[in-house]
Amino acid sequence: MLFNSLDFAVFLPIVFFLYWFVFKNNLRSQNLLIVVASYVFYGWWDWRFLALIAFSTLVDYLIGIELGKEGDRFKRRGLLIISILVNIGFLGFFKYYNFFLDNFITAFSIAGMPIKANTLNIILPVGISFYTFQTLSYSIDVYRRKLEPTRDWISFTAFVSFFPQLVAGPIERATNLLPQFYKKRIFDSSAAVDGLKQILWGLFKKMVIADNCAEYANLIFNNSSDYSGSTLVLGAFFFAFQIYGDFSGYSDIAIGTSRLFGFNLMQNFAFPYFSRDIAEFWRRWHMSLTTWFRDYVYIPLGGSRGSLYEKIRNTFIIFLVSGFWHGANWTFIVWGALNAIYFLPSLILGKNRKNLDVPAEGNRLPSFREAISILSTFILTVFAWIFFRVENMSHASSFISGIFTKSLFSMPNFTQLEGALTLLVLIAGFILIEWKGRVGQYAISNLGVKRSRFFRWSMYILIILSIDIFGNTSEEIEFIYFQF
Structure with missing residues (x-):
């Protein structure tokens, strides 16, 4: 169901x-x-x-x-x-x-x-x-x-x-x-209302962001040999928001539904695309799995104790196991290994626990240095997602080699570009809302709490209308992580 x-x-x-x-x-x-x-x-x-x-x-x-x-x-x-x-x-x-x-x-x-x-x-x-x-x-x-x-x-x-x-x-x-x-x-009306809000936001992530991104990501990835480097980059970008909207959307609905019945589940995503380094990304992405591997695999292996070699060994083991957990394909293992390589500089320099606070906490915008860190971390993550999405290693090789050509600097060219531009506007609005609500458990948990009831209800109605207008309500699309 x-x-x-x-x-x-x-x-x-x-x-x-x-x-x-x-x-x-x-x-x-x-x-x-x-x-x-x-x-x-x-x-x-x-x-x-x-x-x-x-x-x-x-x-x-x-x-x-x-x-x-x-x-x-x-x-x-x-x-x-x-x-x-x-x-x-x-x-x-x-x-x-x-x-x-x-x-x-x-x-x-x-x-x-x-x-x-x-x-x-x-x-x-x-x-x-x-x-x-x-x-x-x-x-x-x-x-x-x-x-x-x-x-x-x-x-x-x-x-x-x-x-x-x-x-x-x-x-x-x-x-x-x-x-x-x-x-x-005991029934708690405030918890139930908060749960309904989180369910609503999860449905928006899934039906408006993830499902629309899936349409273009599938088109580009499934026909990657036909497209320019810039179009392939756009496909990887769409997949990055597809998997985030899809999986974190599921978690939001799950946590919100649990609150309707008086249960509190752990937070599973904490705005990972605002991370300033890969170590922070993995503290914010699929947190229940990350902490599971940390407590039951990484720490028993010795964790961050011991020699530098042992730290590096344990890091690779945990990322390779995490990759293999996701699927029986070498692409997932390479994805895990790539993230381990990303993680190594922070580990070697002892900076893997550096960014523990909220990005740009107390400020409307990140500093220039934070913005560069967030952007570079996001680019590395999007590149790694290519291995997560491709069918096999041969597809990964052709997809990546197709990016690094002269066509990378051309305008993306595919038949549904107009619809893709509309989706980019929706993603920009989504990012803005996520940024505004990055301090909360989910993006709209505290959004508008200091405003009037009319403002808050207008916001909820706008989200519902967005789901109705932009969401694929005619087709029930499965969540990506069902296959894992």
């Missing part, structure tokens, strides 16, 4: 009504309703994968209980390994089986020992990369004794399958989200 669909527009009010008006005095019933609603929400794509998420939930629930009872260090480690093998095993089979098989066949062919093996027609379960990491966080934290194991099966199942963030995050930690299922929720 898509957030930007008629199905969800009917589904959400029904669940909301049952949750607050039918089961409001019974916490267990509310949690059970969330489980049922979440399984309906997830099964809307393919009911066959419900067994997969149910089995993953059962395994980690039982392992958590055993970890709570077991005191022997080696047995506890064995239980954790079972959890890791089950979760990563499922993820590896569905997402990476064909990738490893293809590369295995290629390696033997190069060595002069061709082998025959058939790939499988595997359907990737929606959201598997997200909920496997969420359940793993529970097992690991219980193993580390940071969290008491739960015996409340309904609450744990609701935590794993919580429908607002089930498919594309944020990847919630058990230490943050699970305890919220134990506490009685």
Whole structure:
């Protein structure tokens, strides 16, 4: 079920009504309703994968209980390994089986020992990369004794399958989200209104910015050999805003929807395109995944402690793993490696924790130095996104070589240029609103709070009209991160 669909527009009010008006005095019933609603929400794509998420939930629930009872260090480690093998095993089979098989066949062919093996027609379960990491966080934290194991099966199942963030995050930690299922929720009208505002902004990002950018990005990337260098740059620019509007839009809708039910999820995006260096970008982009890898992979490897070689090694490992998490393609691994290379100067010079404040905090505009830093970081990021979008390494090579030609300095030339210019104006307005609201949790969270109610409602109505006029309301377009 898509957030930007008629199905969800009917589904959400029904669940909301049952949750607050039918089961409001019974916490267990509310949690059970969330489980049922979440399984309906997830099964809307393919009911066959419900067994997969149910089995993953059962395994980690039982392992958590055993970890709570077991005191022997080696047995506890064995239980954790079972959890890791089950979760990563499922993820590896569905997402990476064909990738490893293809590369295995290629390696033997190069060595002069061709082998025959058939790939499988595997359907990737929606959201598997997200909920496997969420359940793993529970097992690991219980193993580390940071969290008491739960015996409340309904609450744990609701935590794993919580429908607002089930498919594309944020990847919630058990230490943050699970305890919220134990506490009685009281309807908070101010939180609900704030949630509706965030949902509205998320829909704007998705339907007005991301979906329109997708149209031109797809046209240019899918026919890249036909276009000039300047047009290819425009395509990469459109993809940069497509993936940001699409993914951060999903997170906004997920967080906003959660607030309607009395839950607080972590912020997943913090205006990443205003970052002044790559280290800051990764503190602001897909924060739930970045911090997950930091806490469960990077720090156990030694983090930023140890020799310079160890710091560089750990940095490359974390970025390569992050790239591979996104997809079974060498392009994602190169994308991760490129970001690691971007990150190295800050790490080597000890400046990777330099920009921790809000860009141009307290000022309307950035200083000249900040503006140059923001622009250069954005350009590096857009270039890296090329590897994220192309079909394969051959496509990446031809796309990039097509940019660095004399045609880079010509005017972009493709049939839908007029529509693209209109979209550029929309993006400029979007950037302005994001810049004005960069201090908040999301762009319009505090926008207009000191103005009259008429001004605020006019702004909301204008956003709704923009979605109706510029959004692709006739077609339900999936979110990019569903494929990951």
